[in-house]
Amino acid sequence: MPTMRDVAVAAGVSTATVSRVANGGQGVDPDLARRVQAVIDELGYRPNLVARGLRKQATRLLALVIPDIENPFFTSLCRGVEDVARRKNFSVMLCNTDEDPGKEAAYLDVLAAHSVSGVIISAASVNSDLSALSRLGIAVVGIGRRLGPDYDCVRSDSEAGARQATRHLLSFGAERVACITGPADVVTSEERLEGYRHALELSGRPIEDELIIHADFREDGAYRAMNQLLDLPTPPDGVFVANNRMTIGAMRACRERGVHIPQQLSLVGFDDLPWADLTSPSITTMRQPTYEIGSAAAKLLLERIEGEDGPGRELVFQPELASRQSSIRRGNTG
Structure with a gap:
C-alpha cells in the first residue's frame, strides 16, 4: 500500500x-x-481517514481492548495509555474481553460503529478480526501480542523472558522443569512455551510433553494444571508459570498438597505482582515494564491518528528477572 x-x-x-x-x-x-x-x-x-475525521472535529476517543481487567499487568499498562492520551486531550474507553473471541468481536463492532479515533488491543486470539476497523481507517496498535505486519505493535520479548526464567530454574538446581502456559491460540502463550523449550534444548535436556500444560491465564486453570503435574509418577522439581495470575493458582495447589517452595519445587512466574516480595517465600518473576509499554503504544497510535503512514512498526521491551526466594533452594547459589 x-x-x-x-x-x-x-x-x-x-x-x-x-x-x-x-x-x-x-x-x-x-x-x-x-x-x-x-x-x-x-x-x-x-x-488516513481517521486523521481526516479529526480535522472535521470527530470524537477524540481511544479504545483500549484488554483480555483481563483483573490482571495487575494491565493496571499499570492502562495508566501508561491514559497518561499519554490525556496530554493530547483524548479520552480512553476500556473494554474487557475475558480472553473471549466472541466478546472481543462484539466490542470491535461497537467501536467501529461509533468511529473511535483509534484502538489499542491485546488480542484474545491469533484469529482476531480487525477488518471492520481497517476498512473505516481506524488506527490500530497491538499491545503485548502481535497482530500482523500491517499493524504497529508494542510488546515485551516473551520468548527471551521465558528462556531466561527456565535457565534460571535450571541453574539453581532444578532437573525436571515443567511449564504451565496459556491457551494455545494466544501468541504470548506460544512464545513463552517456545522460550521454555529453547532453554531445555540449550541445556541438553529432553522436552517431555507431560511436563507442558496449556491452561487459561487464570488462577483456577493453573491450580488444576499444577495438581496434574504433582500427580505425575515423577513430579517436576521446578515450574515456569507463564503469567502472574496463574502463578497464584500454582502456588495455592502446592500449599494445599504440602509441597514446599522452593525446598521441594522451585518456581518462576512471568509478570510481576505488586506484593511478590512480601509473600513467604517471595516470588521470583520476569518483570515487564508495563507502564512504558502502555505509553509507547499510545504514542504510536496518536502518530497514526495524526497521519503517520508506512508499514507496521514493532517496539520490543526486554523483561527483567526479579530473583527472589521461590526459585533458589537453600544452600544452592547457582
Missing part, C-alpha cells in the same frame, strides 16, 4: 503538500494540486 511519503517523493513535494491535496487542496496552487492528484491516482494512495 503506497504511503503519503511515496506520493511526496514521486511528485517532488513535501508530505504536508500531499496531505493538503488529499484533503481538499486548500492553500495549494491549482496546477501543483493537479500534478499531485495525478500521482495520488497513479499510485492508488488512500489518505
Whole structure:
C-alpha cells in the first residue's frame, strides 16, 4: 500500500503538500494540486481517514481492548495509555474481553460503529478480526501480542523472558522443569512455551510433553494444571508459570498438597505482582515494564491518528528477572 511519503517523493513535494491535496487542496496552487492528484491516482494512495475525521472535529476517543481487567499487568499498562492520551486531550474507553473471541468481536463492532479515533488491543486470539476497523481507517496498535505486519505493535520479548526464567530454574538446581502456559491460540502463550523449550534444548535436556500444560491465564486453570503435574509418577522439581495470575493458582495447589517452595519445587512466574516480595517465600518473576509499554503504544497510535503512514512498526521491551526466594533452594547459589 503506497504511503503519503511515496506520493511526496514521486511528485517532488513535501508530505504536508500531499496531505493538503488529499484533503481538499486548500492553500495549494491549482496546477501543483493537479500534478499531485495525478500521482495520488497513479499510485492508488488512500489518505488516513481517521486523521481526516479529526480535522472535521470527530470524537477524540481511544479504545483500549484488554483480555483481563483483573490482571495487575494491565493496571499499570492502562495508566501508561491514559497518561499519554490525556496530554493530547483524548479520552480512553476500556473494554474487557475475558480472553473471549466472541466478546472481543462484539466490542470491535461497537467501536467501529461509533468511529473511535483509534484502538489499542491485546488480542484474545491469533484469529482476531480487525477488518471492520481497517476498512473505516481506524488506527490500530497491538499491545503485548502481535497482530500482523500491517499493524504497529508494542510488546515485551516473551520468548527471551521465558528462556531466561527456565535457565534460571535450571541453574539453581532444578532437573525436571515443567511449564504451565496459556491457551494455545494466544501468541504470548506460544512464545513463552517456545522460550521454555529453547532453554531445555540449550541445556541438553529432553522436552517431555507431560511436563507442558496449556491452561487459561487464570488462577483456577493453573491450580488444576499444577495438581496434574504433582500427580505425575515423577513430579517436576521446578515450574515456569507463564503469567502472574496463574502463578497464584500454582502456588495455592502446592500449599494445599504440602509441597514446599522452593525446598521441594522451585518456581518462576512471568509478570510481576505488586506484593511478590512480601509473600513467604517471595516470588521470583520476569518483570515487564508495563507502564512504558502502555505509553509507547499510545504514542504510536496518536502518530497514526495524526497521519503517520508506512508499514507496521514493532517496539520490543526486554523483561527483567526479579530473583527472589521461590526459585533458589537453600544452600544452592547457582
